[in-house]
Amino acid sequence: MSDLILYGPAYSVYTRIVRTVLEEKGLAYRLEEVDFISSGMPATQKERHPFGVVPVLAHDGEMFSETAAITRYLDEMFPEPSLCPSKPSERAHMAATISVLDQYLWPDIRELVTQSLIAPIAGGWPDDLVVARMVKRLTGSLAILEEHFIAIGLLGGVRLSLADLHAGPMIAYLAETIEGQVLLKERAGLFAWWREIKQLPSLAATQFELTDYPWARRETE
Numbered sequence: 001m002s003d004l005i006l007y008g009p010a011y012s013v014y015t016r017i018v019r020t021v022l023e024e025k026g027l028a029y030r031l032e033e034v035d036f037i038s039s040g041m042p043a044t045q046k047e048r049h050p051f052g053v054v055p056v057l058a059h060d061g062e063m064f065s066e067t068a069a070i071t072r073y074l075d076e077m078f079p080e081p082s083l084c085p086s087k088p089s090e091r092a093h094m095a096a097t098i099s100v101l102d103q104y105l106w107p108d109i110r111e112l113v114t115q116s117l118i119a120p121i122a123g124g125w126p127d128d129l130v131v132a133r134m135v136k137r138l139t140g141s142l143a144i145l146e147e148h149f150i151a152i153g154l155l156g157g158v159r160l161s162l163a164d165l166h167a168g169p170m171i172a173y174l175a176e177t178i179e180g181q182v183l184l185k186e187r188a189g190l191f192a193w194w195r196e197i198k199q200l201p202s203l204a205a206t207q208f209e210l211t212d213y214p215w216a217r218r219e220t221e
């Protein structure tokens with residue numbers, strides 16, 4: 001199955017989502033690192049994805065883009081173990097959960113992570129006003145995630161789903177910030193879900209070190 005090639009850097013949240021699905025399914029694949037922060041997005045990635053973003057999956061002579069579409073494709077092509085519920089209504093709720101994560105949660109988590117985690121290790125300073133705004137927004141949206149998605153089993157349900165694997169790498173980034181740790185501990189249901197998910201071998205297998213990348217090495221000499 002070595003004809004599965006994933007283009008994207010290990011630090012990209014969306015690349016990691018696809019990797020967790022590949023890992024859960026026990027599929028061999030090659031990760032082609034595309035470190036767009038150190039060197040800018042290469043022209044080749046713009047040939048692979050119409051908007052020049054990562055990740056892109058190459059399989060069977062075709063290129064697949066957009067994370068939610070890639071993970072659905074993998075689940076259909078390699079059905080064992082299934083990561084989608086069998087009922088159409090449940091699959092619709094799963095797709096809605098993924099859309100909510102993409103549209104309402106991740107943009108704010110990314111901004112918080114950029115300020116609190118990325119800026120300091122890249123030699124910059126966080127913008128405290130942006131951090132405060134993101135904490136305020138996430139206080140509200142994480143409560144909604146807990147009350148409307150975790151409490152009714154759309155995340156952390158009976159079986160692991162693509163929605164759990166979509167949320168996992170996003171919450172993993174949130175948990176890397178001090179503010180995120182406080183926010184998570186304030187929500188018992190979300191925190192309990194996260195404690196389970198972070199044990200997944202697929203998350204351990206896709207762990208990365210930001211300091212392995214040239215952009216994350218502060219100039220000290």
Ligand SMILES: N[C@@H](CCC(=O)N[C@@H](CS)C(=O)NCC(=O)O)C(=O)O
Pocket residue numbers: 012013014015036041052053054055065066067068
């Ligand atoms: N809608 C895309 C979003 C992908 C995305 O935002 N990728 C980020 C990295 S996680 C990226 O390529 N950023 C670089 C850029 O925007 O130039 C998906 O679902 O795959």
